[in-house]
Amino acid sequence: MKFIKKIYQLIKAILRVRSCGIEIRIYKDIIAAYIRLIFLQRYDSRKSIARIGQYKVNFCSYYNFINLFNGIFINNEYYFVSDSKSPYIIDCGSNIGMSVLYFKMLYPESNILAFEPSEDAFACLMNNISMNNLKSVIANNTALSNKEGTVDFYYDLEDVGSLMMSTKRLRLPKLNKVVRAEILSKYINRDVDLLKIDVEGAELEIIEELCINGNMKNIIQVIIEYHHHIIKSLDEFSRMLSLLENAGFGYQIESSLDRPLKGEQFQNILVYAYNKNDCIAKSQ
Numbered sequence: 248m249k250f251i252k253k254i255y256q257l258i259k260a261i262l263r264v265r266s267c268g269i270e271i272r273i274y275k276d277i278i279a280a281y282i283r284l285i286f287l288q289r290y291d292s293r294k295s296i297a298r299i300g301q302y303k304v305n306f307c308s309y310y311n312f313i314n315l316f317n318g319i320f321i322n323n324e325y326y327f328v329s330d331s332k333s334p335y336i337i338d339c340g341s342n343i344g345m346s347v348l349y350f351k352m353l354y355p356e357s358n359i360l361a362f363e364p365s366e367d368a369f370a371c372l373m374n375n376i377s378m379n380n381l382k383s384v385i386a387n388n389t390a391l392s393n394k395e396g397t398v399d400f401y402y403d404l405e406d407v408g409s410l411m412m413s414t415k416r417l418r419l420p421k422l423n424k425v426v427r428a429e430i431l432s433k434y435i436n437r438d439v440d441l442l443k444i445d446v447e448g449a450e451l452e453i454i455e456e457l458c459i460n461g462n463m464k465n466i467i468q469v470i471i472e473y474h475h476h477i478i479k480s481l482d483e484f485s486r487m488l489s490l491l492e493n494a495g496f497g498y499q500i501e502s503s504l505d506r507p508l509k510g511e512q513f514q515n516i517l518v519y520a521y522n523k524n525d526c527i528a529k530s531q
């Protein structure tokens with residue numbers, strides 16, 4: 248029965264990856280990695296290193312690594328199409344760099360600016376950049392906020408590299424330390440082909456800061472993982488959508504919800520936004 252379940256999950260993965268129209272060379276690498284990592288569970292547990300296609304991946308924990316692999320490579324949550332062979336990508340909340348590797352797989356000549364405040368995850372991120380000899384990738388060990396200075400950062404010693412690490416206490420009410428915080432707008436001095444944001448609760452602050460400083464006009468596409476109901480009674484998703492609308496962006500939304508339906512349920516919401524002014528310019 249367990250083997251049949253694995254076969255069923257493999258078939259689902261094959262169909263899921265293929266459904267987004269990803270290039271066949273990438274598709275083959277991802278499915279081969281799925282078979283090796285999940286179906287056969289073959290990886291270097293001693294060195295905490297696995298392989299996806301041509302890339303070696305140093306991870307903090309196998310559990311979190313597999314969750315990242317499923318979300319980024321199987322579900323293709325960050326898949327995007329660019330007119331440029333060398334798109335400029337800003338990756339907010341890179342963790343160990345799985346998103347960086349995915350973007351490099353899509354666009355080998357891409358230029359990537361990455362941010363990750365966790366020391367442990369950042370160490371893996373730097374190892375992954377170095378081991379794979381990635382070019383045109385700059386990584387910053389800092390949090391992003393709506394003001395410069397410092398911010399409390401919440402983490403879990405029993406779950407190193409947790410995907411829930413956050414500057415919001417209720418997202419991971421464990422240990423905390425003070426980390427450096429910066430504003431993203433000071434890094435935007437050119438057009439950005441993709442802005443990806445997965446910062447476990449600080450996403451609204453980042454978008455607000457970009458809007459205040461007039462930098463949204465420089466961004467062509469945005470992928471935001473919005474964390475709804477970190478504070479159960481707080482409903483402010485409409486603020487995020489209003490900011491995007493007022494900045495001239497259209498958007499699509501993807502999410503799932505546990506049944507039975509109930510109020511104040513935590514929910515991850517993926518927002519895929521596009522600059523409508525850029526779309527108009529291309530159509531003319």
